[in-house]
Amino acid sequence: MIRTYLNRYLEGESTQEELRQLREYLCSTPDLPADLIPYAKMFALLEEKQPTPSRQALDRFSAERAPSSRLRVILWPLSAAACITAAWLLLNWHKEQADLRLGTEALTEIFSHEYEPEQLTQLFNEP
Amino acid sequence: MKRIILILLLAPCSLLLCQAQQGLHINDIFEGRLIDKEKMEESLVRGDNLAQYKLQVLHTVKFAANDKERAKADALFSRDMEGRISDDESNMEMESHNGHIYYAIVQLTDSQKGRHRYICYQCKEKSSHYDITLVYMEGKATLADLRKSFKKK
Numbered sequence: 001m002i003r004t005y006l007n008r009y010l011e012g013e014s015t016q017e018e019l020r021q022l023r024e025y026l027c028s029t030p031d032l033p034a035d036l037i038p039y040a041k042m043f044a045l046l047e048e049k050q051p052t053p054s055r056q057a058l059d060r061f062s063a064e065r066a067p068s069s070r071l072r073v074i075l076w077p078l079s080a081a082a083c084i085t086a087a088w089l090l091l092n093w094h095k096e097q098a099d100l101r102l103g104t105e106a107l108t109e110i111f112s113h114e115y116e117p118e119q120l121t122q123l124f125n126e127p
Numbered sequence: 128m129k130r131i132i133l134i135l136l137l138a139p140c141s142l143l144l145c146q147a148q149q150g151l152h153i154n155d156i157f158e159g160r161l162i163d164k165e166k167m168e169e170s171l172v173r174g175d176n177l178a179q180y181k182l183q184v185l186h187t188v189k190f191a192a193n194d195k196e197r198a199k200a201d202a203l204f205s206r207d208m209e210g211r212i213s214d215d216e217s218n219m220e221m222e223s224h225n226g227h228i229y230y231a232i233v234q235l236t237d238s239q240k241g242r243h244r245y246i247c248y249q250c251k252e253k254s255s256h257y258d259i260t261l262v263y264m265e266g267k268a269t270l271a272d273l274r275k276s277f278k279k280k
Binding site: 096097098099100102103104106107108109110111112113115 | 168170171172176177180185186187189222229230232247248249260262264273274276277278279
């Protein structure tokens, strides 16, 4: 009977009454068959009551973790300033790269100077 | 007190904004006194980005000019050319026609030891206007270095 209850429990089909009987059997029978001992341990573990922290301990914990209101007041402007600075640096870097490209292109054009067709016409038609 | 701190903080910024080519006649062009700044394509690079070219400052402007503006730009550049080191090919190169400069690369005399200053000019004649490019640069690069870096092979 107990094995049937255990199988139904493992299938998730046991009723409250079956579960109660199963728990009682596993927790109170002194000479359990060897294959049922792991289940008895499992039930014993489930029966153990987990310690609940006191209200004072919870308050102390939250007081240690949460930044003080003064710190929050300082942190917000600092975070905003850091974001603005990062954005400014990024934009500046992009502009510098664009300027560098423009500048070097201009220099390449001058150092490798080639006449425009209009200028060549003028040069060749010179009296 | 606050005002003094503000002035102390802003002073280096204003120094940075000063243009390197100040004292030259072509500064009028860079400053937008010949052509509106909005109508020019400008680039200004300083420092580490130019290390590979042995330069510290590179300032360029490109703009479209009519006859009058071209003549004025020509004249301003010619006046600055008077400060050139020499007419030797190692210090300058230039092509001109009918009194107008088509392109020029000129090394200027400089009082600061180890620093070289250059001005460059290019005028491309289009059907209805002129495309002008003006460059100011300074650094340790010699003209030979610049030719090596920027001349198309």
